[in-house]
Each structure stands twice: as C-alpha cells, then as structure tokens.
Amino acid sequence: DIQMTQSPSSLSASAGDRVTITCRASQSISGFLNWYQQRPGKAPKLLIYSAFTVQSGVPSRFSGSGSGTDFTLTISSLQPEDFATYYCQQSYATPFTFGPGTTVDIK
Amino acid sequence: QLQLQESGPGLVKSSETLSLTCTVSGGSISSSNSYWGWIRQPPGKGLEWIGSVHFSGRTYSNPSLQSRVTMSVDTSKNQFSLQLTSVTAADTTVYYCVRASRLMTADYWGQGTLVTVSS
Numbered sequence: 001d002i003q004m005t006q007s008p009s010s011l012s013a014s015a016g017d018r019v020t021i022t023c024r025a026s027q028s029i030s031g032f033l034n035w036y037q038q039r040p041g042k043a044p045k046l047l048i049y050s051a052f053t054v055q056s057g058v059p060s061r062f063s064g065s066g067s068g069t070d071f072t073l074t075i076s077s078l079q080p081e082d083f084a085t086y087y088c089q090q091s092y093a094t095p096f097t098f099g100p101g102t103t104v105d106i107k
Numbered sequence: 108q109l110q111l112q113e114s115g116p117g118l119v120k121s122s123e124t125l126s127l128t129c130t131v132s133g134g135s136i137s138s139s140n141s142y143w144g145w146i147r148q149p150p151g152k153g154l155e156w157i158g159s160v161h162f163s164g165r166t167y168s169n170p171s172l173q174s175r176v177t178m179s180v181d182t183s184k185n186q187f188s189l190q191l192t193s194v195t196a197a198d199t200t201v202y203y204c205v206r207a208s209r210l211m212t213a214d215y216w217g218q219g220t221l222v223t224v225s226s
Contacts, residue, residue, distance in 0.1 A: 034212050036154075043203055043216040044154065050210060087154055091211035095169040098154040 002026050002090050004099035012107040019075040021102045023088035028068045032092035035064055035073045038101075039084045047086075048073065078104070109134040111204050111217035119198075121226045125191040129204030129217055136185045137162045142207040143180065143187040147200040148219075155200075159207055160187055199224045 003026035013019050023033065031051040036044040046055045048064035051071060061076040075082055083106055088099040115127035129143065136143065144159035158168035160178040168176045177190040191198060201221050205213035 032210065036213075043219050044213070045216070046212060046214045049208075049212040049214070055214065089154070089156075089213075094167055095171065096156040096211055098156070100153050 001095055002029060002093055002097055004088055004090055004097050006086075006088060006099035006102045008102060009100065010103040010105065012105055013078050014107045015078055015080055017078045019078055019082075019104060021073045021086055021104075023066075023071045023073070023099050025069045025071075025090055025092075029090045029092035031067050032090055033064070033066065033071045034089045034091060035062075036087045036089065037082075037084045038087065039081075044087060075104075109206060109215045111206060111215055113202060113204050113217045113220040115220065115222070117221060118223050118225055119194055121195055121224055122193055125194050125198060125222055125224075126188065127202055127204070127220065127222070128186050128188045131185045131187070131206070134206075136180055136187060137182050139163075140209055142209070142211065143178075144205045144207050144213065145178070145189045146203045146205055146213065146216075148203070149200040150221075157189065157191075157202075159211070194224045196224050196226070198222070 005024045007022045033051045035048040038044040052064045063074045085101045085103045087101050110132045112130045119125045142159040145157040148154050160166045162180045175192045180187045201219045203219045204217040206215040207213050
C-alpha cells in the first residue's frame with residue numbers, strides 16, 4: 001500500500017495568515033493527489049484534485065502543487081471558515097489511501 | 108446538484124452483517140463516468156476507502172476488507188449498497204457514501220452515518 005504522511009499534524013494560525021500543509025507519498029503517485037477539508041461534525045469536502053486543480057465552487061485562496069511524492073496545499077489568506085482538518089488522498093493505486101490529517105485551529 | 112444519503116441500522120451486533128444503502132438524487136447512478144463508493148472514519152480518526160462500484164457491476168474493494176465486503180448497485184431505485192460481514196468493534200465508525208470520478212476523486216459525499224457494533 002502507498003503510505004501518505006502529512007505535516008504538520010496540527011497548526012495554529014490567525015485569520016489572514018498564509019498556511020501551507022505538506023503531504024508526502026511513500027512512492028511516486030505522479031499527480032494523482034487530492035485534498036479534502038473536513039469541518040467538525042461534517043463530511044469531508046473536495047478542495048483540490050489532480051494535485052493542483054481547484055474543485056468548482058472552492059475559493060481561489062486554496063491552491064495545490066507538487067508531483068511525484070511531495071505535495072502542498074496552500075491557503076493564501078486564512079478565513080474563519082477555514083479552521084478545519086485537511087486530508088490528502090492518493091488515487092494513483094489501489095487501495096486508495098489518505099493522509100492522517102492536519103488540523104488548523106485558531107491561534 | 109447531486110445529493111447522497113446513507114440509510115441503515117445504527118446498531119449492529121458483533122459477528123453479524125452491517126448493511127447500508129445510499130440513495131442518489133439529482134443525477135443518475137447509471138452515469139458511465141461515476142463510481143459509487145464507501146469511505147469510513149472511526150470517531151476522531153482518519154479516513155479509509157472501503158471500496159467502489161460502477162453501475163456496470165465492476166467493483167473494487169480495499170484488500171484489508173475485501174473478504175468481508177459486498178457492494179452492489181440498484182439502478183431502478185438509484186441506490187447502491189454496502190454489506191460488511193462478521194463485524195467487530197473495530198467496524199464502529201462513521202460510514203460515508205460518495206460519488207467518485209474516473210480519477211477516483213470523491214467529489215460528492217453523503218452526510219455520513221454512525222454505525223456502532225455492540226457485543
């Protein structure tokens with residue numbers, strides 16, 4: 001199985017901050033990397049697919065980059081509604097696997 | 108707007124079979140570009156992809172669960188379902204049904220349903 005890791009596991013930030021979350025795959029997954037946001041008590045929501053394509057309806061402050069084994073999710077200016085847990089997921093090979101999550105909370 | 112809704116018992120006895128159904132509205136389950144999947148999440152923990160099914164009958168199951176998982180599609184009801192046999196306490200999680208693209212990106216999610224396995 002392809003193992004996904006994320007760093008940091010949690011971070012504290014203020015509204016307006018630029019936030020970067022890193023995801024690493026245990027082997028190359030080309031660009032088959034997706035990012036999801038999960039607010040407490042809610043289902044995850046797709047933000048980014050294929051490493052850098054922003055899902056329709058997702059604010060432009062969210063962006064993704066990377067290929068191979070290393071990927072990043074960037075929130076250019078954190079908004080109050082962005083405090084949540086973020087997961088990466090590889091869709092390169094079965095079984096499709098998720099990272100452990102990065103929780104973004106209020107400083 | 109595509110919507111998915113899980114239904115099924117919230118409590119299952121250990122060693123029995125967990126059965127969940129997902130009803131799709133706002134779109135056809137017979138779309139050739141759609142895969143219908145199940146993802147689960149233990150309370151307070153991470154996500155696990157259980158498997159996916161296509162209306163053609165093609166299925167994929169996570170090898171860690173494959174021997175216990177059956178998935179199917181009912182095109183007449185625009186529903187798909189999950190059966191997980193021989194459940195244990197480790198199967199106590201929130202189960203989400205999802206629509207996945209050809210890239211296996213879960214772009215639509217149900218609200219999730221908590222299933223508790225009791226002894």
